[in-house]
Amino acid sequence: MKVLILGGTTEASALARTLCEYSIPALFSYAGRVTAPKPQPLPTRVGGFGGVDGLAAFLADNGITHLVDATHPFAAQMSRHAVAAAERCGVGLIALTRPPWEPVAGDRWQRVASVEAAVQAIAGPAERIMLAIGRMHLAEFAAQAQHHYLLRLVDAPGSLPPLPRHSVIVDRGPFTLDGDRALLRAHRIERIVCKNAGGEGAASKLRAARELGLPVLMIDRPAPAPRPEVHSVDAVLAWLGHDTDLGV
Numbered sequence: 562m563k564v565l566i567l568g569g570t571t572e573a574s575a576l577a578r579t580l581c582e583y584s585i586p587a588l589f590s591y592a593g594r595v596t597a598p599k600p601q602p603l604p605t606r607v608g609g610f611g612g613v614d615g616l617a618a619f620l621a622d623n624g625i626t627h628l629v630d631a632t633h634p635f636a637a638q639m640s641r642h643a644v645a646a647a648e649r650c651g652v653g654l655i656a657l658t659r660p661p662w663e664p665v666a667g668d669r670w671q672r673v674a675s676v677e678a679a680v681q682a683i684a685g686p687a688e689r690i691m692l693a694i695g696r697m698h699l700a701e702f703a704a705q706a707q708h709h710y711l712l713r714l715v716d717a718p719g720s721l722p723p724l725p726r727h728s729v730i731v732d733r734g735p736f737t738l739d740g741d742r743a744l745l746r747a748h749r750i751e752r753i754v755c756k757n758a759g760g761e762g763a764a765s766k767l768r769a770a771r772e773l774g775l776p777v778l779m780i781d782r783p784a785p786a787p788r789p790e791v792h793s794v795d796a797v798l799a800w801l802g803h804d805t806d807l808g809v
């Protein structure tokens with residue numbers, strides 16, 4: 562048995578720790594989007610595979626028997642490629658994902674289907690917006706240049722983000738309710754725009770928004786790729802046929 566974890570999430574790192582703990586042979590893969598990715602206890606490769614063909618070749622060359630897609634729920638292309646390459650190579654595939662966030666009493670969410678729809682939804686008078694979507698789609702918000710955007714990014718941007726009015730905070734989760742409440746107040750934020758990433762690490766901004774009565778524009782996940790999906794490391798171990806009680 563040899564596992565390949567497609568990573569870039571807290572869940573992927575948790576799985577890597579567990580596979581290492583049980584001495585299950587595995588490799589870890591990062592896209593290479595951040596300058597200092599979290600070190601992993603498994604042999605790690607960084608960078609795209611080169612599409613479905615590249616991933617299929619990697620699976621074959623490295624004798625991979627099980628592929629775990631633990632990428633972010635918005636990493637739709639990687640997930641599609643994983644389905645196609647696993648099928649081509651006859652390698653087992655499972656996705657380790659976090660359930661999406663659901664609104665609770667007191668939340669003022671407006672849901673949209675895509676980044677593009679989010680941009681359209683904020684046409685209107687100038688506001689102070691926390692734009693918590695990472696750095697990949699910032700340029701699309703230049704179409705609503707009237708707003709002041711607070712950006713929270715994992716790395717300091719190499720060049721100025723393409724938004725005329727913005728502030729940047731360089732920080733990486735997990736974030737806290739106290740910290741996010743203070744941040745929203747200090748920047749006089751009137752609305753949050755974010756992706757429905759799910760999980761605990763980035764949920765505190767939603768709790769803080771609820772407390773402060775702020776609206777949230779929630780970008781829903783892209784349609785999931787056709788593959789089995791589980792939400793816990795234990796479920797992945799069970800899929801691998803590993804009995805944690807026996808340690809085998």
Ligand SMILES: NC(=O)c1ccc[n+]([C@@H]2O[C@H](COP(=O)([O-])OP(=O)(O)OC[C@H]3O[C@@H](n4cnc5c(N)ncnc54)[C@H](OP(=O)(O)O)[C@@H]3O)[C@@H](O)[C@H]2O)c1
Nearest residue numbers: 568569590591592609610611612632633635636637638639
């Ligand atoms: N999208 C988000 O909001 C978000 C948030 C937090 C973390 N992340 C992490 O950042 C990475 C990139 O996200 P994305 O939205 O750019 O993905 P994407 O659009 O689905 O992927 C674009 C390309 O990046 C490469 N890639 C993605 N994940 C990879 C991995 N784990 N190992 C090797 N190559 C990978 C693949 O290149 P090739 O076609 O050349 O193989 C893929 O086709 C993902 O690993 C994801 O877990 C994404």
